[in-house]
Amino acid sequence: MKIPLDTICVKSGVLCPRCRKLVDSGTYTLREVEIMKQLLELEEQDPNYRFLKDVTYVKSYETNSIIVTILDVDDSIPQSMLIRLGKTLSEKIGLRVRVIRKSDPKTLIAQIIAPARIHGVNSVWTPDGDVQHIIRISRYDARFLPVEVKELEQLLSTIFHENYRIKIY
Structure with missing residues (x-):
């Protein structure tokens, strides 16, 4: 190794x-x-x-x-x-x-939140110039998340050095 x-x-x-x-x-x-x-x-x-x-x-x-x-x-x-x-x-x-x-960011995110599935990733540019990424997950798949939503958001933000939010719909 x-x-x-x-x-x-x-x-x-x-x-x-x-x-x-x-x-x-x-x-x-x-x-x-x-x-x-x-x-x-x-x-x-x-x-x-x-x-x-x-x-x-x-x-x-x-x-x-x-x-x-x-x-x-x-x-x-x-x-x-x-x-x-x-x-x-x-x-x-x-x-x-x-x-x-x-791997690439989207595949990496999919591996982290598996077995839940990603339904989309949107990028929103805020007025101050920051980028916030919103990961959409269905309510059905949300119960399969490996850890709490806040913890996942913190983890993804730490890995990619950008703001990540998870939206359950």
Whole structure:
């Protein structure tokens, strides 16, 4: 697995000056170091996760009840393997983990809110020049959202550095 920090630092838990600087600057968090360590251990120890040797770690985002981990994965790896990887990480870390594939923004949003479905994404430009993206989800699909609406809005705004709102109709 390709990770942005040194493999030795992540495995040992003792960070070198370069890795410590990345963590202290906020580029990566200690929770992400823990996730990277678990991913490296799974790659080495579990034969079901041998595909991780060709995977690149991108970033993890944490809210109160879920961690979304983005990996750059080959398209030949089925989504079911990523779901299983998320469940395994959830057991090891103690929080819900959702592993998703790096892709374009709309596909990324669809993976985050799955099994609910997106019915549309609208962009609204406000008078002060900001852009607000509104994701439309039907009332029927809203019950399938993985976490609360406010938490999803916060998560999406953090990932994309723009304002996101979820409208249930």
